[in-house]
Amino acid sequence: MRSIFIPFLTLLTFNVLMAQEHAHNHGRKIEFPDVPGYHTLKCDFHIHTVFSDGNVWPTIRVEEAVKDGLDAISLTEHIEYQPHKQDIPHPDRNRSYEIVKDLANVYDLMIIHGTEITRDMPPGHSNAIFIKDVNAIKVDDPVEAFREAKRQGAFIFWNHPNWIRQVPDGKAKLTDLHRQLIREKLLDGIEVVNDITYSQEALQIALDNQLTVMGTSDIHGLVDWQFQIPQGGHRPITLVLTEERTPESLREGLEAHRTIAYFNDLLAGYQEPLEMLLKSCLVVGKATYEGASSVVEVQLSNEGDAPLILQNKSPFSFHAHADLVTIPPHDSIKLEVKTGQQLRDFELTFAVLNAVYAPDKHPLLSWNVVVTP
Ligand SMILES: [Zn+2]
Ligand SMILES: [Zn+2]
Known part of the structure; x- marks a missing residue:
């Protein structure tokens, strides 16, 4: 029996090693070249942890981002939805950011303070990033929540406008409330890519209303499993073309629409930055x-x-x-x-x-x- 088992295990070990070697050769880190005059930063601004409805501790999100070679992330817990409250009864909605913010120095990763304003449609869900205090955004009126985020200096984007649970035909469409948010300059961007979906209607809405094109993972479980990293997959991200590798410059690049959503081998963005990247x-x-x-x-x-x-x-x-x-x-x-x-x-x-x-x-x-x- 033993003599049969040993070669089998040896072969298994060999295969595992070969698989690791294969993965290593092709590189898990997402890599795109810089473009003339700009850095190409790899960013994921839509991530959950156990502090809302995600399944992992905040530090794991940082380690995943480092493995993926990202330059910037934001942990964006739902303000209004906290299903693990019985186990983690933390009333401070800034907590997941607080836990990881100092790791930014350890790993050379920008960690941007953010949150997900989580409402029925309209307006649906939206991420506010570059904020100061999530607790102050926890107000009843959705427009007031956007206004408070803006008072804190937020960049706000509409999340998964194609989410089948909120729009059964999967087609992103503007409502009067969205038009009001755009008029009041409370909405800066829109997810054209969310998790494993791409929305061409959202891309058209971005172009028609001068919103920034965003691509995010909206990860709740493990990045490796959801996006099949061992099989060569990658998480959806936003590539941002920036003058410097700083949060301020990142913010400027987002506002200037210099972004490309990268998902499933697809690159989507405004024509000029997209062509710069491809060139x-x-x-x-x-x-x-x-x-x-x-x-x-x-x-x-x-x-x-x-x-x-x-x-x-x-x-x-x-x-x-x-x-x-x-x-x-x-x-x-x-x-x-x-x-x-x-x-x-x-x-x-x-x-x-x-x-x-x-x-x-x-x-x-x-x-x-x-x-x-
Ligand atoms: Zn959402
Ligand atoms: Zn989300």
Whole structure:
């Protein structure tokens, strides 16, 4: 019996080690390049712990964020919903932030004080971040709650406007109350991505009302389980393009709409920051002709965590691809372009199909490729 079991266990151990090695090689940390003039900060501003309806202690959220390579997080407990109250009868709604705030120095992670204003629709749920005291926001009238958060200097965004429990057709739509909040400048952003959902209606609402595009995990359990990290998944986040790596600069980037929601390989945001990010992700390497051939070989690299799914919009066709070209994350491909004659330089133009700057609108980007003689 023993002789059968030992090789089995050894094999099992070997497989586990191999799986860890595999995960390590590809990296769990979410990585995107900086763009010219800006840092690309990785942020998750919608997270729960046992101090509302989450299942873990606040410090675990910090450790998860560090593992994911995030730059900033916010623990956003429901103000009005505390199902673990019998076990954790803490009346101070700032408590989860208080527990972790000093870890910001230990881990070089920005921890932004926040909360979730939790109401029926309308207005539904909203996160207020960059606040000072959650307890003061605990008032009956929902508009008054927004006003108090704003008095504290909050940046406020509408959470999961597509939540089926509040909008059964899954389509985000503005109500008169939302229009009032926007008019009073009490609403700054909207979740286009929440947990495992993407809302193109929310993206349109953002564009129509100059709201910031947000993507968040809204994690309640473990990030590893919900987003299948061991299988190569990632939590949804907001990439914010900032001048400095500081809370003040982060705030400025959010208000300037320099954000991209990243979810399930999809990148969604306003056109300009989205194109800046994509331009920095795709790096054109050496281009050469072989002998007298007019088929040029170009090295294309992807420096980001999202694959780049490209559709050819150039006048040239390819020698080994149809019109679709995918560059995996942190990898490169060799593209053979039939330019008809040997050129000194030429344009490559692609639509990036896994990126959207409006519902079903994909950025069209061009690269000037200079041929090495
Ligand atoms: Zn919510
Ligand atoms: Zn939530």
